[in-house]
Amino acid sequence: MELEFIDWLRERLPPHRLLRLGIGDDAAVLDLAGSPQCAITVDTLTDGVDFVLAQVDPRIVGRKALAANLSDLAAMAARPLAAVVSLVLPKENAFSIAQGLYEGMIPLAEKYDLALAGGDTNAWDGPLAVTVTLLGAVGPRGPLRRGGARPGDKILVTGSLGGSILQRHFTFEPRVAEAMTLSERYDLHAGMDISDGLSLDLSRLAKESGCGAVVDLSAVPISEDAETLARRSPDGPSALEHALGDGEDFELILAVAPQEAERMMAERPIETPLTVIGEFVADKGLWTKGENDSLRPLEPRGWRHG
């Protein structure tokens, strides 16, 4: 089906000013003259892990595959430029699955003004795997890294957390615009996106920065989904535990100096909620505060791949 699909895709993919040569040759050609520093990220979503193809429209899967990569660019405060896509399709219904995947990606690509430059398409006896590689332009302040948090910095998060499994892991909006706005207007010391769970990802950011992090548990913004999950299973994790440990929130964790954080919280430069949930400290590890402000260890929990 590959040639037939390529013919369809050539007609279907929107043109883009960065795309000097699109589908149909041995490679696409991009005009990157305006973007000397590029962030590049790749992510594969697989059937049975990131979605269950038997239960979901391929368009939803395609959207998620691109959105998850966009979240990685947001985590670098980079502006999306172009994506290539490699599909490994089950042989049954390969054509219509491939079409659906692209139909799910195209609206998001247009929204974030990125060039879909085509890619590779294969069919096999295995399950569906969708790989998106995304290029983004690093902003004038350089990439937003994980390793720049300093003791005393405030920990901020966007949005509310936990329970994304209910629906939001498919429908989330990657925080691309938020990251670019915040990075342009404020001095962000460090940042990443929450893909594996707040506590696990925060512990990684702190480790990369060579410091620790103290979470004020009463400040963690808990999503309605997390509350719903907790209500449904009274013996299971609490809503807070969902917020701390569930994966695929695709919100941002930021490290910002106290005065800068105060300014940010006063100015509210983005519509998405911003919450201060604690601060970075010299003591390595992940902590909460116990009696008399003593540090108590907080176990990092979340989704560990493979």
Added chain:
Amino acid sequence: MELEFIDWLRERLPPHRLLRLGIGDDAAVLDLAGSPQCAITVDTLTDGVDFVLAQVDPRIVGRKALAANLSDLAAMAARPLAAVVSLVLPKENAFSIAQGLYEGMIPLAEKYDLALAGGDTNAWDGPLAVTVTLLGAVGPRGPLRRGGARPGDKILVTGSLGGSILQRHFTFEPRVAEAMTLSERYDLHAGMDISDGLSLDLSRLAKESGCGAVVDLSAVPISEDAETLARRSPDGPSALEHALGDGEDFELILAVAPQEAERMMAERPIETPLTVIGEFVADKGLWTKGENDSLRPLEPRGWRHG
């Protein structure tokens, strides 16, 4: 195993001047200031289609995954810059398979002076899939496209063809250096790499150029592997049929004006053999010459994906 593997990979991957930020953050950062026009290509190799993991060292698979992408860049006459890799690993032996794959890629990356910028690693219940995305710098003459052949142009191929299944589909040398040298020194009208078989790929190049191609069957360079396969199965395809229809030669097809082709053949600018195997004509389709130089249709044969 992901974090443990990332730690290993951070130590193992060689540094590179283009790699401003390597493994360990949400994305890598590349310095593309010197390459305003970039070719980008992605290719996924899958167990059971492009290799059989039970029968081959993962290092061989890793090398092939990168080499096949390098061949796509060669087909555009682009200079390799950087690659990202996404692995979908079977759960059993995931760590050692992943290490082997990278150990196979690293020497080739060093040979072609490209930055291995890391990527994504997942494990699942399915078979191995290896996706490489490669960026290359387009040369001063622009990308070598498929669509530029003109009636009267000579058809040239590098190397010898057929029977790559014996071994060469793993050990081939992508024609990166050859393509860059030829593209710098000669006016190439069109080019592509032979991944699906000479006759099929040549028919695609001709179609994309809006013309036809006449192959002089007596001139096609037949590999020793093709001869071996033909000898082993006297009732099967002839050596010439192998050369015309076998996939994964990863040699180049070029379209060059007659005088330029003559100059090239006289100067022999590359060590790899170059052979004129026919010419492009106005009559669309793929042809050989019959009696009295009349055109006889030649059936395009080769590997058709999925």
